[in-house]
Amino acid sequence: MSKYKFLVVTFFLAALAGCASQDIPDPEPTDTTYGSEDSANTDGMETSGLGEGEDIAFDPSGGELAEVVYFDFDSYELGPDDMEIVTRHGRQLSENSYLSVRLEGHADERGSREYNIGLGERRAQAVRRVLLLQGAQPVQISTVSFGEERPAEFGNDEVAWAQNRRVEFKYTN
Amino acid sequence: MRKILVTLSLLTMLLAGAAQAELTVEITEGIKRRPIAIVPFGWEGDAATAPLDIAGVISSDLTRSGRFAPIDENDMLQKPTDGVDMDFDDWLILGVEAVVIGRVTQTGENAYSVQFQLFDVFGRDQLVGYRMPASRGTIRRVAHRAADMIYEKLTGIKGVFDTKVAYVTAEERRDGRLYSLIVSDQDGENEHKIMESTDPIMSPAWSPDSRRLAYVSFEGSRSSVFIQTLRTGNRIQVSSKPGINGAPAFSPDGRQLVVTLGGVDGNLDIYTLDINSRQSKRLTTNRSIDTEGSWSPDGRYIYFTSDRSGGPQVYRVSSSGGTPERVTFDGSYNARPRLSPDGKKLAMVHLDRGNYRIAVMDLERKDLLILSAGSQDESPSFAPNSDTLIYATRPGRNGVLESVTADGLIRQRLASGQGDVREPVWSPFQRF
Helix, strand or coil: CHHHHHHHHHHHHHHHHHHHCCCCCCCCCCCCCCCHHHCCCCCCCCCCCCCCCCCCCCCCCCCCCCCEEECCCCCCCCCHHHHHHHHHHHHHHHHCCCCCEEEEEECCCCCCHHHHHHHHHHHHHHHHHHHHHCCCCHHHEEEEEEECCCCCCCCCCHHHHHHHCEEEEEECC | CCCCCCEECCCCCEECCCCCCEEEEEEECCCCCEEEEECCCEEECCCCCCCCCHHHHHHHHHHHCCCEEECCHHHCCCCCCCHHHCCHHHHHHHCCCEEEEEEEEEEECCEEEEEEEEEECCCCEEEEEEEEEECCCCHHHHHHHHHHHHHHHHHCCCCCCCCEEEEEEEEEECCEEEEEEEEEECCCCCCEEEEEECCCEEEEEECCCCCEEEEEECHHHCCEEEEEECCCCCEEEEECCCCCEEEEEECCCCCEEEEEECCCCCCCEEEEEECCCCCEEECCCCCCCEEEEEECCCCCEEEEEECCCCCCEEEEEECCCCCCEECCCCCCCEEEEEECCCCCEEEEEEEECCEEEEEEEECCCCCEEECCCCCECEEEEECCCCCEEEEEECCCCCCEEEEEECCCCEEEEEECCCCEEEEEEECCCCCC
């Protein structure tokens, strides 16, 4: 169900990108650009009849906006890649006021359970602040912390713990 | 919408299957287990056998305490059921220091009289003699109560065999995880499922009269605090504010809860909440995580976890408000404080060289004693006699329960419940 919603959102983003021609930042130069920059037409022919072109951005994720970001041990700061993901969610919320999202914060299993609820909330709030900075409205965002109660991965090692220190985006409308 | 499954058991509580408690006394260092004889009880009634093997229950209670070693029934030279038949020399030869005898008499269709006597073999005297009425529904508690009286007479420590434990289980099912809130006798028998949900259940807490449980439920993917009356299954939602509603604990008079609220900005702070009026009062304002509040038995203080100094440490604040003071200084991680009912000791989760373990601090001497030996131990809870604690440990993928005496000498594992067992809380003394 959330996948379906996500597809709708992605499609909407793509449509938006089409209109505004500037939405998705381009992390690497590409040689697949058509349109205005190459349209310095000097031979004076066929200047009409073609539809307006559009930029195609390079996106290693194939346009999918990830719905989970991860954190280091005892950390509430987003790494550069995850910051990019959260920023895009923020713009998406800012530009689509009908969307609302629930941020689900999680901690790894070590230590006391209610304290871990606090750590999960701290991560959800770190994401919330970025969303607000991007123009999302407070009313669009709710947070819940599941602490260590809903592990994504079982296991008593750093591999599992790293998978569990996370915030998940759950679009709710 | 995710389907929310919430089953409230009413008068007929679900009896969870396979409630067989499996108990092993793991460590009894430095403790000499005292030889004792518990003679099979006599029976006078319609049926061929008594409704319960009372001697068996008393024997397993005393064995589980780690302080007694009941002798084999086959070694007994006599099996009296009344004091007049006691031959102290027969027991002196066997080297036992105390003998328990008794009998069950049927007095009505569902009415019994249970009597027992405890004898001091060396003193050749009766230490306790007592008779209690029972029904088929109460006879197990009567047996535990007899064990409590015997234990207290022989050790000077109040027995806690007639008490209960609440805990949470998480089971993996084909259609997802199922969380259950369970109440059982402290020996693992007599399990009742109080509530179940596909969303997490956390932080059960007993009311002082042991008739209600407060807990956190994530039904509908948001946290709320509920109070549920065990006998009826009725429950009330007492806190469901935006953000975190967590970590409930009852005040000693049962009228208030301490809870953790996070609000939309997620700044976790300690509040007291009047259960009737729902009036709340904020006790901490720090921007750090302040949570896991717990009242001192005299009601004057609330002990809590805060990471205002960096890592989590235990602080306390007056229950009427004021400036919190730091309580723990030993190590980088001390969380989830729980005071012993006698107010003398503070149990916590303590990070010990990479292992999260249960530790107890003597509040007068300030020294810290590490009681558990796992790497993921959590949720310490004192028995009402302040002598023993129960907690959860994680030897493999699933959590199991262990108990340990507050001096650390007797530790044992209790296999109870299905799946991943966590967050045990020991009930107060039961009213009879």
